[in-house]
Amino acid sequence: MERNFIQENAAQAGPAIHDQASIWKRFKKQRTLQVFVLLGIVYLLIFSYTPMFGILMAFKQYTIVTGIRGIFTSPWAGLQNFREFFTDYRFGQIVRNTLALSILKVVFTFPLPILFAIMLNELRNMVFKRFVQTVSYLPHFISWVVVVGLSYSFFSSEVGIVNRLLMGIGIIGKPLTILTDPNSFWGFAVGSAAWKEMGWWAIIFLAAIAGINPSLYEAAQIDGAGRLARIRHITLPGIKGTVVVVLILTVGSILGGGLVGSNFEQSLLLGNDINNPTSEIVQTYAFKVGLSQGRFSFAAAIDLIQSIISVTLVFLSNSIAKRVSGSSLF
Amino acid sequence: MLSRRNAEDWMVDSIIHVLLILVIITTAYPFYYVFMMSFNAGTDSTIGGLYLWPRVLTLDNYAKFFSDANWFKALEVTVARTIIGAFLGVVFTLMMAYGLSAKDLVFRRLYFTLVIIAMYFSGGLIPYYVVLRSLHLLNTFSVYVIPTMLNTFFLLIAISFFRDLPAELRESAHIDGAGEVTIFSRIMIPVSKPLIATMGLFIGVGQWNSWVDSAYFVQNNDLRTLTYRMIEIINSSKVPANSVAYAAGASTVTGYSLELTALVVSVAPILCVYPFLQKYFVHGIMLGSVKE
Numbered sequence: 001m002e003r004n005f006i007q008e009n010a011a012q013a014g015p016a017i018h019d020q021a022s023i024w025k026r027f028k029k030q031r032t033l034q035v036f037v038l039l040g041i042v043y044l045l046i047f048s049y050t051p052m053f054g055i056l057m058a059f060k061q062y063t064i065v066t067g068i069r070g071i072f073t074s075p076w077a078g079l080q081n082f083r084e085f086f087t088d089y090r091f092g093q094i095v096r097n098t099l100a101l102s103i104l105k106v107v108f109t110f111p112l113p114i115l116f117a118i119m120l121n122e123l124r125n126m127v128f129k130r131f132v133q134t135v136s137y138l139p140h141f142i143s144w145v146v147v148v149g150l151s152y153s154f155f156s157s158e159v160g161i162v163n164r165l166l167m168g169i170g171i172i173g174k175p176l177t178i179l180t181d182p183n184s185f186w187g188f189a190v191g192s193a194a195w196k197e198m199g200w201w202a203i204i205f206l207a208a209i210a211g212i213n214p215s216l217y218e219a220a221q222i223d224g225a226g227r228l229a230r231i232r233h234i235t236l237p238g239i240k241g242t243v244v245v246v247l248i249l250t251v252g253s254i255l256g257g258g259l260v261g262s263n264f265e266q267s268l269l270l271g272n273d274i275n276n277p278t279s280e281i282v283q284t285y286a287f288k289v290g291l292s293q294g295r296f297s298f299a300a301a302i303d304l305i306q307s308i309i310s311v312t313l314v315f316l317s318n319s320i321a322k323r324v325s326g327s328s329l330f
Numbered sequence: 331m332l333s334r335r336n337a338e339d340w341m342v343d344s345i346i347h348v349l350l351i352l353v354i355i356t357t358a359y360p361f362y363y364v365f366m367m368s369f370n371a372g373t374d375s376t377i378g379g380l381y382l383w384p385r386v387l388t389l390d391n392y393a394k395f396f397s398d399a400n401w402f403k404a405l406e407v408t409v410a411r412t413i414i415g416a417f418l419g420v421v422f423t424l425m426m427a428y429g430l431s432a433k434d435l436v437f438r439r440l441y442f443t444l445v446i447i448a449m450y451f452s453g454g455l456i457p458y459y460v461v462l463r464s465l466h467l468l469n470t471f472s473v474y475v476i477p478t479m480l481n482t483f484f485l486l487i488a489i490s491f492f493r494d495l496p497a498e499l500r501e502s503a504h505i506d507g508a509g510e511v512t513i514f515s516r517i518m519i520p521v522s523k524p525l526i527a528t529m530g531l532f533i534g535v536g537q538w539n540s541w542v543d544s545a546y547f548v549q550n551n552d553l554r555t556l557t558y559r560m561i562e563i564i565n566s567s568k569v570p571a572n573s574v575a576y577a578a579g580a581s582t583v584t585g586y587s588l589e590l591t592a593l594v595v596s597v598a599p600i601l602c603v604y605p606f607l608q609k610y611f612v613h614g615i616m617l618g619s620v621k622e
Binding site: 024027030032033034035036037040041043044046047048049050051052053054055057063064067068071096116119120122123128132135136137138139141142143146147149150152153154159161164165168195198199221226227228233235265269286290291295296299300303304306307311314 | 335338339342343346349350354356357358360361363364365367375376378379380381406425426428429430432434435436437441442445448450451452453454455456457458459460461463464465477479480485509510511514517538539540541542546557560561564583586589590592593596597600604607610
């Protein structure tokens with residue numbers, strides 16, 4: 001979409017524009033529109049571009065009392081902040097958690113919306129289909145805080161209904177400590193992310209399935225293909241393009257949590273002192289050392305490393321998407 | 331299609347139905363459970379064994395919730411940021427979109443480049459915090475609504491929406507002597523009602539759910555939002571003693587039952603607007619994800 005805008009623009013930048021006086025005349029003529037746009041541009045300069053310059057902080061000995069100007073005036077620190085992070089005793093653990101959560105989420109939650117969409121597509125009863133869909137989108141609109149609240153109601157060892165039920169019927173002797181066990185954090189994070197976003201992401205695959213020519217199914221049926229054969233030989237190949245594009249775009253946002261949303265919010269909210277060895281990720285660590293301990297430059301350096309990896313992944317996956325399927329983000 | 335069903339059809343259908351019913355249960359039951367428990371006396375809930383309906387039906391939890399000054403204040407702040415934030419977000423984003431949709435706009439290419447760079451790059455949280463601090467936005471209500479005024483996702487959608495409107499709409503108004511402000515407010519806003527509804531609902535839901543800003547950009551107790559209070563109470567109910575008795579008095583309310591009530595209060599408005607959202611978002615997500 002964006003690319004089109006720019007191309008249209010380039011096409012319009014015709015010869016007339018070279019005339020300085022006419023640019024100014026046109027600008028004055030459309031001044032109201034220009035004010036509309038410039039308000040937005042000023043806004044972007046303040047809230048998007050100034051923080052981008054703030055990245056300098058990572059290479060400085062910045063103190064918060066110096067304000068914005070301090071970003072430029074504080075003394076240089078070279079790569080000291082980066083060195084400090086790489087030699088941090090928790091570095092290995094934090095990087096491992098960040099990568100593990102991201103990769104596990106893609107591996108386990110990417111196929112779910114596809115499977116779910118295929119199952120929905122096989123339903124003949126439209127009322128039931130719409131009902132399942134409506135219910136499945138719902139968690140997408142609920143904040144992570146509510147999801148964590150629900151998690152406590154269900155899985156905490158004191159009040160959790162799951163523990164009480166399992167103990168009540170004698171399956172377990174003492175409560176499971178799912179929420180406070182370092183060994184179960186990854187599984188729980190992946191599971192709750194899948195619960196929250198599966199229905200939402202199925203929309204895109206349902207739309208892709210809807211684009212498949214129905215006569216293919218009829219022809220296959222006449223040739224004697226059963227339900228499963230039709231799913232395998234028509235539905236799956238029919239949505240292959242969409243699956244590839246969505247997968248590649250997911251890889252681009254993998255550090256943020258990919259399709260199924262926020263690693264950051266999950267780790268911050270579901271994390272606690274006990275599961276910290278598996279729940280601390282780069283973003284939460286930067287957040288904590290930055291805002292709670294006031295080590296702004298150090299936190300900015302950690303943030304920067306994460307951003308560089310993310311942006312690289314976005315560009316890489318974008319160019320792969322362009323090559324593989326001809327469609328891309330930008 | 332042929333409608334003869336064989337054994338395979340029957341089996342596939344059964345498996346799919348069973349799995350989908352499981353999906354419905356795992357999605358809907360948590361919400362139902364919390365709703366049901368919020369109507370049960372807190373002290374009774376600690377005994378356990380409640381799965382389907384309340385045992386000691388009571389409105390005490392809600393009475394306690396709405397009479398607690400902290401919760402009530404938090405609800406007020408949350409409602410205010412949702413309404414004001416959605417309003418400002420819609421108006422500001424539409425204004426910029428309307429300007430950018432003009433095909434002969436001078437410097438259009440530069441503006442678009444700036445918008446798109448801002449969409450994909452950010453300075454990260456720490457420099458952002460420094461900017462908010464320098465603008466004296468920390469610890470004010472404005473921090474909820476001002477830094478979120480421009481929604482770049484809806485900006486692009488609104489631009490293509492305005493582009494698709496017939497050019498005659500603007501031209502005839504121009505000939506009648508209307509200025510751009512008049513055209514925008516009297517013609518463009520009324521014709522973009524469906525777009526405004528979608529934007530308003532999405533931005534509103536985002537505002538309603540947002541908590542990071544309340545937790546880290548605000549220290550003033552009167553400015554805390556509902557979700558922030560919820561984090562507080564979830565954290566405090568991790569301490570077992572707290573989940574048993576909330577107050578020493580005759581109240582049947584516990585910290586845990588109050589938490590459940592807060593969960594219901596914070597989900598209920600979303601459940602109410604959800605049916606209206608639904609018809610729009612399928613289109614929205616398609617536009618937002620894969621651009622073909």
